[in-house]
Amino acid sequence: MNRKKYDSSGSWGTALLKRKTMDINILLMLQSFREGTGAIFTEFLSKMTWYGEMNTVLIISGLIYWCVRKETGIYLLMGWSGNRIVNGVLKVSVCAYRPWIRDARIVPETAAMKTATGYSFPSGHSMNGASLFGGLAIKRDIGTGLRVLFLIIMGLIAFSRIFLGVHTPQDILVGTGAGVLVMFLTGKLLQWLEVHPDKDITVAVIGILIAIIVAVYAALKPYPTDYDAAGNLLVDGLKMANDTFKAVGWVSAFLAGWILERRFVGFTTEVTVKQRVFRMTGGLLGYYTVILIINPLIKAAAVGSAGTVITCFIQMFYIIFLLPAIIKIIERRKQMRNG
Numbered sequence: 001m002n003r004k005k006y007d008s009s010g011s012w013g014t015a016l017l018k019r020k021t022m023d024i025n026i027l028l029m030l031q032s033f034r035e036g037t038g039a040i041f042t043e044f045l046s047k048m049t050w051y052g053e054m055n056t057v058l059i060i061s062g063l064i065y066w067c068v069r070k071e072t073g074i075y076l077l078m079g080w081s082g083n084r085i086v087n088g089v090l091k092v093s094v095c096a097y098r099p100w101i102r103d104a105r106i107v108p109e110t111a112a113m114k115t116a117t118g119y120s121f122p123s124g125h126s127m128n129g130a131s132l133f134g135g136l137a138i139k140r141d142i143g144t145g146l147r148v149l150f151l152i153i154m155g156l157i158a159f160s161r162i163f164l165g166v167h168t169p170q171d172i173l174v175g176t177g178a179g180v181l182v183m184f185l186t187g188k189l190l191q192w193l194e195v196h197p198d199k200d201i202t203v204a205v206i207g208i209l210i211a212i213i214v215a216v217y218a219a220l221k222p223y224p225t226d227y228d229a230a231g232n233l234l235v236d237g238l239k240m241a242n243d244t245f246k247a248v249g250w251v252s253a254f255l256a257g258w259i260l261e262r263r264f265v266g267f268t269t270e271v272t273v274k275q276r277v278f279r280m281t282g283g284l285l286g287y288y289t290v291i292l293i294i295n296p297l298i299k300a301a302a303v304g305s306a307g308t309v310i311t312c313f314i315q316m317f318y319i320i321f322l323l324p325a326i327i328k329i330i331e332r333r334k335q336m337r338n339g
Helices: 021-036 040-050 054-068 070-094 111-115 124-137 144-163 169-195 197-220 237-265 273-301 306-338
Strands: none
Touching: 021 040, 021 144, 021 169, 040 111, 040 144, 054 070, 054 124, 054 273, 054 306, 070 124, 070 169, 070 197, 070 237, 070 306, 124 144, 124 169, 144 169, 169 197, 197 237, 237 306, 273 306
């Protein structure tokens, strides 16, 4: 293998995205402000970053789907699944290094670096925030007050990534813009499906095929092989390709579970407050059982990337189909006993 040492003062190995002096200057300015003000703003914006994490977005979207408004939950989960594909293909195509690799003067917040792995462009947290809060903000039936609140939260999630030094301004701008665009197109797709409900299987098949094609592309394409001064590979392209395998699991599970729920379950969120609380409590308990117990056991037993695809499939399938099916059975039996 050709071991090319990475030089932060020169080219970083991609023709699509060159180091921008303005980006670095903005990050250095924010870094100086962060260090000068202590932990006051750092702690707050670290909390805002949490709202852009994958599990946070999935849990909130799932709760909306189970307990608040089913149609909105489907829209959020479908759009988020699409955004995972878009984020994956952009990351492995551009192969942009993190800010502190591009310029050694950048010193990110230590805690934020734990979730800042792999390539930098576009920001996954910004896309997640745009999927949930941006997606809600662009809905027509959202009031002005909530719309403004959701846009503020989306903006703070994106800003937190550059304030903490783990992304550049262009990472968050493209991430946020692409995320909102995917949500807009998702809304249009669902409106079209209301007129053409028989096309749902076609949409599902096309979506799964796109996810698989992106994963194959990520697995086969070449990646930069730049090394740091200690001889460590800066970013392992194969690990980044693994993130696109996650999208295959999530997208396949969503689309399969969405079809099955439409055809065979048909649960509703027009229920009592007591039922909503029951769904929320049971749903969260089941979700954490899946991600903290069941999926780690599967991943330990599975070979290679198969474990990644299977565990992501189970995670989303639980949200979109399995729990609604269980809810439907429990509530139907209760009605029979009372009726």
